Amino acid sequence: WFNFNSGAASKTEGEANNKTEDDDKEDKAAQSYLNKLIRSSLVNNKNEVEVLQKDPNSPLYSVKSFEELRLKPQLLQGVYGMGFNRPSKIQETALPMMLAEPPQNLIAQSQSGTGKTAAFVLAMLSHVDPSNKWPQCLCVSPTYELALQTGKVIEQMGKFYPEVQLVYAIRGNKLPKGVKLQEQIVIGTPGTMLDWCAKFKFIEPKKIRVFVLDEADVMIATQGHQDQSIRIQRMLPKNCQMLLFSATFEETVWNFAQRIVPEPNIIKLKREEETLDTIKQYYVLCNSKEEKFEALCNIYGAITIAQAMIFCHTRKTAGWLAGELSREGHQVALLSGEMQVEQRAAVIDRFRDGKEKVLVTTNVCARGIDVEQVSVVINFDLPVDKDMNPDNETYLHRIGRTGRFGKRGLAINMVDSKMSMNILNRIQEHFSESHCLSHLSLPDLSHLPNLQ
């Protein structure tokens, strides 16, 4: 399927070599936050959970319904109010463990979107005694935005349980000296939380019954957070329930987890591998960046039937492309590395709500963002690593879907030079023959699959 117009090298790949400070930098906390925003539902995972019990002789319960948990009626109402019909895979095992008497400690790892936050929020709300007007649950998150996001879940799930109150221990939330908090749940970042416990004494750590450390892998990526969390943990009583959650589980996370959670039960849910089986892949041959843009305009109508993400190699190309598309009267959103987290969050919010159907982004900026709900992916530039070799992993992550019954998708690769054709050939070889790429000749689009 080699069909190449010679003399057509464009600058797009060349630009990759000049990336220095212009390159988008993305930190883990921002990725995690944006990922939460773009996701509208539970991530499907058909793998089995692995459980390691502190006491292997005690029976292991798992539940298939929320009723079995004997939750307070106000909380059950909150759960159903959020549209949850049944526990997610990780919740099936984690919830009975967290709600058991006496309370069990837990370290749980599963990819983002599998229901960890909802699980520990439910555990905190269940353990609170609303008649006691003092903090009983502490939850630490790596950033201000992530803390607010978890707070929202607490508010939603506790909607029918108004006696339980929540306060944010985050930078900028200043309280008068000598105050003792009356709210039962405190959620915040490690620095402020530690200050509130140790320096200002707004919180009496000895009265805490549940301690949650969320996003442990993100937490340890931030200087100082690890020590602050450990210092908070040391102030808590022996019988306080310790819960730690993480999306990944490298050695460093594991070491940290063991310092935070004594005698843990451990639950792990392996990430489901993505496949290209349900994805139709095409390539389009062009001679330049401008021709790629023209090709894109030709297929624009088709891609806006569903939602599409367009990946560019550099911030500069992404900005240029979004500008050109807008000039043509198309509605596009641009996600770019120089934007503040709030600005990026606003872009993602609008895209998730369908206000824009097309999102132009760089790979670095979108790394870690789950594109499962997007049915069309366009590689305006093919994914390459820093040595300009094909980045197969990124290709699979951008385009692949999990599960055999994953939604059908469509991927279009733009090829504009011998070099990019070579990269595409190597990607195709890597994923073997079964994932054959078809040539898409424009403007005849009659053979594009129907996406609806």
Ligand SMILES: Nc1ncnc2c1ncn2[C@@H]1O[C@H](COP(=O)(O)OP(=O)(O)OP(=O)(O)O)[C@@H](O)[C@H]1O
């Ligand atoms: N039992 C459930 N049934 C249906 N939807 C659920 C259930 N539990 C959680 N969800 C929804 O699934 C999405 C992901 O859940 P949640 O945020 O708890 O996952 P997570 O593992 O904590 O992910 P992250 O690490 O990104 O926070 C949310 O939109 C949440 O409202």
